[in-house]
Amino acid sequence: MPRSSPVLFPKLPRLLKKGDTVLVIGTARHKPMSQISSGIRVLESWGLIVVPGQHVFKQHHQFSATDLERAADLQWAINHPKAKAVFLIGGGYGTLRIINLINARVLLKFPKWFIGFSDITVLHAWLFNKGMASIHGPMVFQYNSQPENTQHLKTLIFGKRPSVKIRSHNLNVYGSTKGFLYGGNLSILYALTGSAEQIPCALPIVLFIEDIDEYLYHIDRMMLQLLRSKQFKSICGVIVGDFTDIKDNAVPYGSSAYTIIQNAFSALNIPLCFGFPSGHGKINKSLLLGARVALNVNAKYSELLYLN
Template identity: 40%
Template sequence: MIQPKLLQAGDTVAIVSPAKFIPQDSLLSAVQILQSWGLQVRIGLSVYQRHFQMAGTDAQRLADLQEAMDDPKVKAIFCSRGGYGSGRLLDALQTKYLLANPKWLIGFSDITFLHAFWHAHKVMSIHATMPLLMNPTAPEATIQGLKEVLFTGNANHQWANSASNRLGSAQGVLWGGNLSIISHLLGTPYQPDFENIILFIEEVSEYKYRIDRLMVHLKMAGVLARIKGLVVGQFTDTKDNPQVFGASVEEIIQEHCASYAFPIAFGFEAGHEALHLPLVFGKSCNLEVSSTQSSLKYESSR
C-alpha cells in the first residue's frame, strides 16, 4: 500500500462535499482549526451547493473531488460530511494524478465508498471526523488525534476490555467503515480482498434485525471466513421493532462470528459520536485483545 506523505505547516488541503449538502458557512470552525495547524485550506466550488439532498449534482461533486485529487499542491482531501452520494461518483473518478501524487482522504460514514476506492488503488486513507463536526465543542481527542496522525503518523490505540471480546492476536491490513456500505460494496469492483484484513465496522440508526441481516450477508459472502480480526466501533442510536429482535448488537456479532477463530475487540471509539478516534486504513497493524485491554499498533512503514 502507498502511504501519502505526512502533512507539514504550509501544506495545502482541500475540503470537498462528495455526499450530502451542508449549510452555508458551516465550515468556519473547521477552516480555523486547520489554519491553526499551519495549513492552507481550499474550499471546493460546489461545497455549499444543493441538488435534492446532495451537495450539488453528481457532475459538480465529481468535478470538485477530481480537481482535489489531480492537484499536486493538495496534500489531503477532507470530506465535509457523509450522508449519501459518494458511491455515485466512483465509476467516473480518474486516478492518474492520485497515483502520481498520493494524498490522504479523510472522512467516515458514506465516505466508506471513497475509502474503498482509495484502497482499490492501493493508497492509504484515514477514517476520522469531518469538517462539519470540527468545532469548539468536539472532544480534544477527536481533533488532536486527527492532527497527530496527519502530522506524525502516530495512530496507535489502546482501549478498555469488553466482556463481549474474543481474546487473541492478529496481524493484517486495517480497513473498514460503515457496516451497511461495506455490505453494499460486495460484488463491486471496489470490494477489498478481505484475505489479510483486520476489519473495522460501525453503524448508526439501524434496526437490530437489519444489523443481523448485514452480518449474515458478510458471512454468506465469505468475508468473515477470510478476515484476520474484527474491531467493533460505535453502533449509535440502534433501533428495535415493537416485537423486539431479542439480541444485543454484541450478541448478533458474536453469533455470526462464532464459527471463526479471529479475535474480536468491541468498544473502539469511532463512528457517529463526538469522540471519534482516527484509524489509518490500508496500513499493516497488530491487533491484540487480552483480558485487560485491546490495542491496535501500526507497523513502521518500510
C-alpha cells in the same frame, strides 16, 4: 468476479506539515456554509493553506451539489499536483452515486490523504482497492464542535501513530493478529458487495466496523450477507466500534448489535475487539485505513498498534 484487492500494498502519503496545501470538498450530503467555514478556520489554525472545491458551498436537494459537480470536485482533488490532503465536509449519502465517474490514473502519482467517515467509507474502499491509504476520522463540519476528536486527527496526520488501548469488553474474543486495517460503516460495506471495492480477499485484513440508525434485524441481515458472499475469508481480526441509535421493533429482536456481530464471526476463531471508540459516538478516534497494524485482545485490554 470483481477484483477486490489492490495490486500493491496500500501506499501511505507523507505526513502533513505547516504550509502544506489541503483541499476541502463534498461528496455526499449538504452542510451549512457556517459549519464548513468554521472547520476551514480550524485547518488554517494548523498552519495549512486551505483551498475549497469549486462546488463545496452549493446545495442540490439533500446533496452538497449535483452528482456531476461533486464528481468534478473529487476528480479535481485527486488530480491536484500540490495538495497533500483532502478533507471531506460530511457524510450522509451520495458518494456511491459518483464513484464510478472517477478516474484513478494519477492517484498514486499525486498521493494525498483523504479524511472522513460514514458515507465516505465508499471512498475509503475505493482508495484501498487502488492502492492508497486513507484516514477514517471526523469531517470538516465537526472540527469546531468536537475538539477532542479533531485533536486526535491532527496528531495522526501530522506525524504520530498513536496506539489505542481500551479496557476489555465481555464479548471480546482473545488473541493477537497482524494485517491491513480496512473498513468503516457496516451499511456501506454491505452495499459494496459484488463490486471491486468489497472487502479485499488477497491481503490479511483487520476489519473495522461501525454504524448508526439501523434496525437490529438489518444488522443481522448485513452480517449474514457478508458471510454468505465469502467476504470474511481474508479477515484475521475484527474491531467493532460504536453502533449508535440502533432501533428495534415493537416485538424485540432478542439480540444486541454486538451479540449479532459476535455470532457472525464465531466460527472464524479470530480476535474480536468490541467497544472501540470510533464511529458516530461522542468519541471518534481517527484510524489509518490501509496501514499495517497489530491487534492484541486479552483479558485486561485491547490494543491497536500501527506497524508502518
